[in-house]
Amino acid sequence: MPEMFDYVVVGAGSAGAVIAARLTEDPSTRVLLLEAGGEANADEISIPAAFSTLFKTQWDWNYTTSEQKQLHSRPTYWPRMRALGGCSSMNAMIYIRGNRADYDGWRDANGATDWGYADVLPYFMRAESNSRLGAPYHGLSGPLQVEDRRYTHPLSHAWVESAVASGLKATDDFNGESQEGAGLYQVTCHKGHRWSVDKAYLQPARTRPNLTVRTGSLVSRIQIDHGRAVGVAYRQGGRDRTAQVNAEVILSGGAVNSPQLLMLSGVGPAAHLRDVGVVVVHDLPGVGQNLHDHPAVPLIWRTRDTTDLAELNTLLNFGRAKATGTGPLVSNVGEAGAFFASRDGLPAPDIQVHMAPTGFYDNGLHEPSIRRVTVAPTLVSVASRGRLRLRSTDPTWHPDIDPGYYDDGTDLDAMVAGCTQLIEMAERGPFADLLDGPWAPETSHPSDEELIEHIRRFTQTLYHPVGTCAMGQGEQSVVDPELRVRGIEGLRVADASVMPVVPRGNTNAPTIMIGEKAADLLRGRAAEGEKR
Numbered sequence: 001m002p003e004m005f006d007y008v009v010v011g012a013g014s015a016g017a018v019i020a021a022r023l024t025e026d027p028s029t030r031v032l033l034l035e036a037g038g039e040a041n042a043d044e045i046s047i048p049a050a051f052s053t054l055f056k057t058q059w060d061w062n063y064t065t066s067e068q069k070q071l072h073s074r075p076t077y078w079p080r081m082r083a084l085g086g087c088s089s090m091n092a093m094i095y096i097r098g099n100r101a102d103y104d105g106w107r108d109a110n111g112a113t114d115w116g117y118a119d120v121l122p123y124f125m126r127a128e129s130n131s132r133l134g135a136p137y138h139g140l141s142g143p144l145q146v147e148d149r150r151y152t153h154p155l156s157h158a159w160v161e162s163a164v165a166s167g168l169k170a171t172d173d174f175n176g177e178s179q180e181g182a183g184l185y186q187v188t189c190h191k192g193h194r195w196s197v198d199k200a201y202l203q204p205a206r207t208r209p210n211l212t213v214r215t216g217s218l219v220s221r222i223q224i225d226h227g228r229a230v231g232v233a234y235r236q237g238g239r240d241r242t243a244q245v246n247a248e249v250i251l252s253g254g255a256v257n258s259p260q261l262l263m264l265s266g267v268g269p270a271a272h273l274r275d276v277g278v279v280v281v282h283d284l285p286g287v288g289q290n291l292h293d294h295p296a297v298p299l300i301w302r303t304r305d306t307t308d309l310a311e312l313n314t315l316l317n318f319g320r321a322k323a324t325g326t327g328p329l330v331s332n333v334g335e336a337g338a339f340f341a342s343r344d345g346l347p348a349p350d351i352q353v354h355m356a357p358t359g360f361y362d363n364g365l366h367e368p369s370i371r372r373v374t375v376a377p378t379l380v381s382v383a384s385r386g387r388l389r390l391r392s393t394d395p396t397w398h399p400d401i402d403p404g405y406y407d408d409g410t411d412l413d414a415m416v417a418g419c420t421q422l423i424e425m426a427e428r429g430p431f432a433d434l435l436d437g438p439w440a441p442e443t444s445h446p447s448d449e450e451l452i453e454h455i456r457r458f459t460q461t462l463y464h465p466v467g468t469c470a471m472g473q474g475e476q477s478v479v480d481p482e483l484r485v486r487g488i489e490g491l492r493v494a495d496a497s498v499m500p501v502v503p504r505g506n507t508n509a510p511t512i513m514i515g516e517k518a519a520d521l522l523r524g525r526a527a528e529g530e531k532r
Contacts, residue, residue, distance in 0.1 A: 013086020016252030018515030021201035037082035052364035070406035085198030098503025110500040111473030143200040145190035153357035162429030182338035192325020222265040229491035255465040286476035290467035310368040342417035350381035377418035383408035469497035494518035
């Protein structure tokens, strides 16, 4: 006989773990949390600088996009964590919420009622426990620990000084009154160790008898009966199992897995589903549409009179980081950054900078051979849109992922402008004194044509895919502002896939916020705190 729960949450990532933990605060609510991956128990997960060593391992879904025509028709690699905590167990831990304009845009331009900045700020604050900052923008008692990094490389300090000398304002809080400026990033760490949603939300909740967590459980289908989700089918340990719900099924698999599971269950673009061989349950054209991501382009210089973070990756420093949460390996690699507009007249910044005191490119998969430093402009206001489609009815097959990088030419123009400004910044101040010549691009003052070639060759994901189950009220919307799947009762989606437009910044904190707000929607509660 199938088991019965009040809620089944699919995916124990940055939203799913939050939802499961919050729902089970009520001891009468029974929740099953299903995760395809395993326990997040590797040392490389806890040690911040080791995150890229998890790529292309057992911990990684190891996705590859379709060939991107604007990138010389090459595919791009998309790492996504396959374990409790989801990508909060494998990311660079940068705590960024996005811009006020992002959430007001969700509300005003996309019909996401009650998702404006004033609506979501209380949820960011509820989640957060900040070691330095407080009201009116930061929380002090939430599960998510946020702190100033315990180690910062001298190159990062030098870059911030040079960015400020070039005209950017200095900031010590990218999540406060204004996002613009240059500074050091705060991170989701606690005393030098990664603080994922697994540690923040799930581990404290796992002693509750009303929470059941099953790892190694790949959900293959949502069971839908007469237009209502009544349970899920999943495979665990070689056995096919089912679980039924009294209340609702919540998909929190992310921008890849949630639309894939909807389509495998017969909910999506009818013509496409028929072509693949899926029986159509509900024609919902927007599923898998609106896929977009933050593209990043590394600008790399050789360095002198300094070190490279990679050469500090020693057994001694590994042990120090593990035992005491100190030393070079508590670096999150992307230590410093900035937000600025690539051109005049923009309502908010469209470029974010990720600065790393090492040669970080191709997702860090190349073994460093010389001392280098990376300054990567990242396009955070993205016009291009792609889509995700099934390649098979087998849930173990990866879907066809097409983010459409630079298909809208305004994105390429903005990236060229961002690269140009950052190359000019590198010629000033203490950062310039530590540079020993360009590595990529190979010339000190590249032309626009040379920059375009560099962009096409080196663009990679910043690990922020969103939008494939977009929230709103239009015909292409997949979920309504309460995250309910249109046309199906008892089914919601709560993860980065519901973002109609990607926020200006790293998406982990916004996804946790979605989890917090989704839990309130499910419980019929309102946000705590006054709106601002």
